[in-house]
Amino acid sequence: MTMEYGQTRQLRQVHTYDTVIVGAGGAGMRAAIEAAPRCRTAVLSKLYPTRSHTGAAQGGMAAALANVEEDNWEWHTFDTIKGGDYLVDQDAAEILAKEAIDSVLDLEKMGLPFNRTPDGTIDQRRFGGHSRDHGEAPVRRSCYAADRTGHMILQTLYQNCLKLGVEFFDEYYVLDQLLTEVGGVRHSAGVVAYRLATGELHVFRAKSVIYASGGCGKFFKVTSNAHTLTGDGQAAVYRRGLPLEDMEFFQFHPTGIWRMGILLTEGARGEGGILRNTHGERFMEKYAPVMKDLASRDVVSRAIYTEIREGRGCGPEGDHVYLDLTHLPHEQLDAKLPDITEFARTYLGIEPYTDPIPIQPTAHYAMGGIPTTVHGEVLADNTAVVPGLYAAGEVACVSVHGANRLGTNSLLDINVFGRRAGLAAAAYAATAALPELPEDPAGWVERRIEGLREATGSERVAVLRAELQETLDANVMVFRTEQTIGAALAKLAELRGRYAEVSVQDKGRRFNTDLLEAVELGNLLELAEVMAACALARRESRGGHYREDFPHRDDVHFMRHSMAYREVAADGTESVRIDYKPVVQTRYQPMERTY
Numbered sequence: 001m002t003m004e005y006g007q008t009r010q011l012r013q014v015h016t017y018d019t020v021i022v023g024a025g026g027a028g029m030r031a032a033i034e035a036a037p038r039c040r041t042a043v044l045s046k047l048y049p050t051r052s053h054t055g056a057a058q059g060g061m062a063a064a065l066a067n068v069e070e071d072n073w074e075w076h077t078f079d080t081i082k083g084g085d086y087l088v089d090q091d092a093a094e095i096l097a098k099e100a101i102d103s104v105l106d107l108e109k110m111g112l113p114f115n116r117t118p119d120g121t122i123d124q125r126r127f128g129g130h131s132r133d134h135g136e137a138p139v140r141r142s143c144y145a146a147d148r149t150g151h152m153i154l155q156t157l158y159q160n161c162l163k164l165g166v167e168f169f170d171e172y173y174v175l176d177q178l179l180t181e182v183g184g185v186r187h188s189a190g191v192v193a194y195r196l197a198t199g200e201l202h203v204f205r206a207k208s209v210i211y212a213s214g215g216c217g218k219f220f221k222v223t224s225n226a227h228t229l230t231g232d233g234q235a236a237v238y239r240r241g242l243p244l245e246d247m248e249f250f251q252f253h254p255t256g257i258w259r260m261g262i263l264l265t266e267g268a269r270g271e272g273g274i275l276r277n278t279h280g281e282r283f284m285e286k287y288a289p290v291m292k293d294l295a296s297r298d299v300v301s302r303a304i305y306t307e308i309r310e311g312r313g314c315g316p317e318g319d320h321v322y323l324d325l326t327h328l329p330h331e332q333l334d335a336k337l338p339d340i341t342e343f344a345r346t347y348l349g350i351e352p353y354t355d356p357i358p359i360q361p362t363a364h365y366a367m368g369g370i371p372t373t374v375h376g377e378v379l380a381d382n383t384a385v386v387p388g389l390y391a392a393g394e395v396a397c398v399s400v401h402g403a404n405r406l407g408t409n410s411l412l413d414i415n416v417f418g419r420r421a422g423l424a425a426a427a428y429a430a431t432a433a434l435p436e437l438p439e440d441p442a443g444w445v446e447r448r449i450e451g452l453r454e455a456t457g458s459e460r461v462a463v464l465r466a467e468l469q470e471t472l473d474a475n476v477m478v479f480r481t482e483q484t485i486g487a488a489l490a491k492l493a494e495l496r497g498r499y500a501e502v503s504v505q506d507k508g509r510r511f512n513t514d515l516l517e518a519v520e521l522g523n524l525l526e527l528a529e530v531m532a533a534c535a536l537a538r539r540e541s542r543g544g545h546y547r548e549d550f551p552h553r554d555d556v557h558f559m560r561h562s563m564a565y566r567e568v569a570a571d572g573t574e575s576v577r578i579d580y581k582p583v584v585q586t587r588y589q590p591m592e593r594t595y
């Protein structure tokens with residue numbers, strides 16, 4: 001570690017590593033387990049590692065182990081591609097499904113306490129969109145640890161990182177990606193981080209950087225996502241001119257607690273839970289005759305809103321439906337779904353043994369993100385990679401989830417592609433030279449931080465964030481039209497203008513979360529605009545992106561990934577430029593999607 005002064009004479013610390021991993025969730029720690037034994041690795045995390053959102057995952061991790069019934073990875077591949085409404089890159093889906101099996105077994109060897117069958121193998125349960133023999137019937141493919149699977153994965157990975165002596169920098173916020181040009185090609189040179197405890201800036205110079213910084217669901221109001229999921233990684237690379245892929249595809253999970261958005265796992269329906277409207281009807285039978293309540297999430301969320309819009313919603317305002325678990329044995333609920341039944345008691349004062357639970361769709365998962373190859377290498381355009389830059393997990397878009405992710409495929413994604421990114425970043429670091437830092441590497445972050453600290457404008461972060469969230473919930477949710485998206489874009493332009501007038505109350509240097517929330521809001525505003533711009537341009541309906549004015553999938557014009565780039569005009573005006581990238585198809589021809 002060395003010390004140097006920035007232009008404003010603020011002391012900065014400069015650290016040098018082979019590989020720096022941004023994020024200590026499932027993807028980041030899985031990558032660290034591969035990288036740390038091979039090269040000098042640091043993991044930077046804005047949260048204490050075990051507070052990462054992976055720990056909130058409930059239902060399970062998919063793998064065709066065939067422990068409880070016939071299954072194979074090819075069926076899993078097919079389900080993933082169909083679930084993604086054929087926008088999935090099929091080579092990546094094959095890797096995901098094939099490597100799933102070893103991924104689960106690796107976790108088991110690391111000590112993860114999975115639920116067991118009576119004969120001692122890992123138990124498996126049903127989940128939406130996972131089927132036997134290409135859609136014949138639901139299959140038991142999700143490996144789980146009660147409804148705390150993510151918690152167990154995160155704890156297991158963390159313990160193994162500690163065992164390996166991985167170096168963690170907790171409560172370090174990465175605010176900028178450093179790029180340096182070598183022979184006309186932009187290489188990754190490291191990152192700039194802000195240390196929460198002291199307000200100091202830290203430059204991490206590294207041969208390779210892996211983004212594993214998670215999703216961006218906090219731009220919605222009703223969401224299952226933690227407060228911290230603000231898309232910092234996506235924003236950092238986008239701001240530096242690198243593309244974001246398929247940002248219009250955001251998943252709305254069918255069963256969030258009414259008005260709160262807190263997730264009730266799909267595992268509840270996997271265990272036999274049923275969705276009912278105000279007449280007590282099992283309405284999913286109409287929309288998905290074979291898979292019923294276990295159709296894929298986009299299908300179920302649209303069905304719920306269709307019931308609500310057609311006057312069959314529940315409650316005085318008719319604005320929700322019920323998740324009914326009352327027919328399931330109490331022992332099964334206690335053993336398999338202890339956390340979510342407790343959520344119903346705590347947050348709603350409802351006894352799930354006897355009463356149905358009011359639910360509504362909740363913003364849940366970003367299918368889009370930083371485009372990568374199957375080795376986690378970040379793309380600079382449709383084909384060229386950025387040497388030294390990697391991404392994995394929810395921040396990335398490989399793309400294995402296409403237009404709609406299947407439940408349990410994300411805990412799988414972070415393990416399979418976290419591992420791959422860790423291996424690839426370490427292999428790159430083994431041969432690459434240490435990159436030169438750009439001039440005044442922390443200058444941009446310093447100006448941004450000091451600018452916010454000194455600002456005296458009248459706008460408040462909490463007010464702007466609330467308006468952003470209400471706008472997206474109202475206009476870019478499960479149903480979208482040109483008119484609603486246009487309204488969102490107009491409001492976003494206004495909010496970005498007002499963001500320039502934001503000031504923070506806390507002017508201090510130590511533990512200034514006020515300041516960081518202002519930075520995070522800037523990231524959310526930027527990414528919301530990218531999402532809305534891509535949604536406007538995609539004049540079709542596919543997976544989680546449903547345009548009422550274009551209700552059908554249009555493979556002729558839109559069987560392609562969106563690639564969004566930030567453009568800055570000479571006068572400083574920013575806009576989103578959208579390009580497209582072909583979808584990789586191997587064996588599966590697009591078909592009409594029924595469940």
Ligand SMILES: Cc1cc2nc3c(=O)[nH]c(=O)nc-3n(C[C@H](O)[C@H](O)[C@H](O)COP(=O)(O)OP(=O)(O)OC[C@H]3O[C@@H](n4cnc5c(N)ncnc54)[C@H](O)[C@@H]3O)c2cc1C
Nearest residue numbers: 023024025026027046047054059174214393394408410411
């Ligand atoms: C409530 C809930 C339940 C879910 N249940 C399931 C399930 O059952 N099965 C399934 O497959 N998927 C599930 N998912 C989805 C899945 O859990 C996530 O997609 C996945 O865990 C994301 O992992 P990750 O490692 O990419 O990111 P995260 O676990 O979100 O970790 C992100 C990390 O990045 C760090 N970070 C972020 N920004 C910065 C920054 N600026 N600087 C430094 N560090 C930063 C954070 O500190 C954190 O350590 C669920 C999601 C939610 C919200």
